[in-house]
Amino acid sequence: MSILESIQSKSFLGQEFLTWLLWRSEERSGVIGPGETEVHFGGVVELAAPFGEAEEVTLRGENPAASRELVTALGEGKLVAKAQMRWIVxxxxxxxxxxxxxxxxxxxxxxxKTGVPDPEWLERRLELLEGFARVFDAVHAEFLTLRLSESAWKSETRQMRDWVAARAQTADAPPPEIVEIGGEDEA
Amino acid sequence: MILSGSFSGRRHRVEGKTPAKPGEQFAKALMRHAFVPIDPASDKTRALGWVNPRAILDEDLRWDRLALGPHVVLGLRIDTRKVSRTMLRARLDQVLAERRREKPGARIPREERLRIAKALETEMLVAATPSTAIQEVWWNLPASTVWFSSSSAKLNDEMTDLFERTFGLKLVPLGPFTLAEAHTEAAGKGGGALERAKPTDLRVR
Structure with a gap:
């Protein structure tokens, strides 16, 4: 298999990562680790079936992760395809x-702060962006450790399904502001 | 953008060995692949090449002018020019109407209409002003990573192709597969688990 084929055939791992991250965030009041890193989903969350089956769901609102529509979509097997989020590092x-x-x-x-784009300011900016990416990658690596272990992932997915089932029964959060079915967005 | 505002785009891993003194070797390579504007007299529609993102009209691409600590920040300038289909159609209608006035009742064969359309398109293309876009490429040499300020698949392909032609180094996008592959390698595990990984069914029955 060429690297391009591998990249395409395993792209579902990214959607699974976002879905796992959303679940972790909801389960642990945002605290994800490493350290005290917090992740909160908000704004827009797009869900799609793996490999782009027809129907997509786009949820918009202050806290779409708490909505009944999200729980329904996850229960149908949809995964988070794209999401806006806040990270506190x-x-x-x-x-x-x-x-x-x-x-x-x-x-x-x-x-x-916006500053004069002198070399020092720019270098600091690049360092900050790279620093964030290191934290993002560390959280992603935690996911991969679980995902690539058959027993660990089995346990994670069982907990995720239990969470979805429990939320489906109790979710009484107000619906997000707008719910669209079949929406698509550009990167 | 990388140098101001917010960053939207893709990260890549650099494959291959970067020279110990890249400045000497890479400055020449950069000049060979520096941006060259579209020749107005040509029928070329697209030009792409390296510029200094902090001074895009500056032709001096010396390494020390592009370096920022361990980073090198490059600009990818893309000029495109195109003919508006609506205007081409309008001009064609105008020319055909003139022909019909000159020779009332004479039929204009399809081949002739196509020839006129092609000539008009070339004429309009030569007169068209190119639109310019600048994307930023930020290369951390010790970390062997590149950040590119676009998520467009086409632009990422064009950038990675130009990067390889310029520096002789391949770029691999840091996406779900490549990060997972690097993770298994770092953990000293074989790629079996990754190869076997199938989409998880999270449906609640």
């Missing part, structure tokens, strides 16, 4: 969107 907040298929970042802004 060492007490500093980052907002971004992540597309599961590629793990591309969107709208990732370093927490620094």
């Amino acid at each position: 060492d007490g500093v907040e980052w907002t971004l969107s992540v597309r599961g298929e590629t793990l591309d970042f969107g709208g990732l802004k370093p927490p620094m």
Whole structure:
């Protein structure tokens, strides 16, 4: 199998990562690790069946992760395809969107004041972005450790299904502001 | 963008060995693949090459002007020019109407209409002003990573192709598969688990 074929055939791992991250975030009140890193989903969450089967669901709102529609979509086997989220790393907040298929970042802004773009300012900016990526990769590596262990992933998915089933019965959060079926968005 | 605002785009891993003193070797390579504008007289529609993102009209691509600590920040300039289909159709209608006025009742064969359309398209293309886009490429040499300020598959392909032609180094996108592959290698595990991985069925029955 060529690397291009491998990249395409395993792209579902990115959607599974976002889905696992959303579940972890909801289960643990946002605290993900390493350290005290927090992840909170908000804004837009897009869900799709793996390998792009027809129907997609786009949820928009302050807390779409708490909505009944999200629980329903997960219960139908849909995965998080793209999501906006907030990461709090060492007490500093980052907002971004992540597309599961590629793990591309969107709208990732370093927490620094606009300044004169002199070399020192630019270098600091690059360091901050790379620092965030290291934390992102560490959380992603934690997912991969679980995902690539048959027994660990079996346990994780059982907990995720139990969570979805429990939330389906109790979810009484108000629906998100807009619910679209079949929406599609560009990266 | 990388140098201002927020970053939207893709990360890549650099494959291959970077020279100990890249400045000497890579500055020449950069100049060979520097941006060259579209020749207005040509029928070329696209030009792509390296620029200094902090001074895009500056032709001096010396390494020390692009370096920022362990990083090198490059600009990828893409100029495109195209003919508006609507305007081409309008001009064609105008020319055909003139022909009909000159020779009332004479039929204009299809081949002739196509020849006129092609000539008009070339004429309009030569007169068209190119639109310019700058994307940023930020290369951390010790970490062997490249950040590119676009998620477009086409632009990523064009950038990685130009990067390889310029520096002789391949770029691999840091996506779900490549990160998983690197993870299993770092953990000293074989790729069996990754090869066997199938989509998880999370349906609740």
